[in-house]
Amino acid sequence: xxxxxxxxxxxxxxxxxxxxxxxxxxxxxxxxxxxxxxxxxxxxxxxxxxxxxxxxxxxxxxxxxxxxxxxxxxxxxxxxxxxxxxxxxxxxxxxxxxxxxxxxxxxxxxxx
Numbered sequence: 001x002x003x004x005x006x007x008x009x010x011x012x013x014x015x016x017x018x019x020x021x022x023x024x025x026x027x028x029x030x031x032x033x034x035x036x037x038x039x040x041x042x043x044x045x046x047x048x049x050x051x052x053x054x055x056x057x058x059x060x061x062x063x064x065x066x067x068x069x070x071x072x073x074x075x076x077x078x079x080x081x082x083x084x085x086x087x088x089x090x091x092x093x094x095x096x097x098x099x100x101x102x103x104x105x106x107x108x109x110x111x112x
């Protein structure tokens with residue numbers, strides 16, 4: 001099984017796994033239009049997936065005021081609604097493999 005796109009509302013509390021060199025144009029070509037989610041900073045482009053192991057992984061980027069190019073890769077546990085039990089390094093490895101992205105696309109590894 002490979003990752004499947006799911007509703008962004010499933011991804012609640014998360015851990016940051018990485019910052020990726022990925023443009024919105026490339027993401028749209030791969031996965032279609034982003035979901036738009038909101039927080040105190042405003043709207044975010046969000047692409048959320050369920051990985052083969054059940055981990056939720058999301059690519060998120062501020063729509064209007066992103067400080068630099070790229071997307072955050074965040075991960076969470078769908079059953080608990082938080083990152084409990086999610087290893088950021090494992091989520092990153094699984095996401096890259098299932099998305100067909102090279103390790104060289106990782107600009108910053110998450111702090112967990």
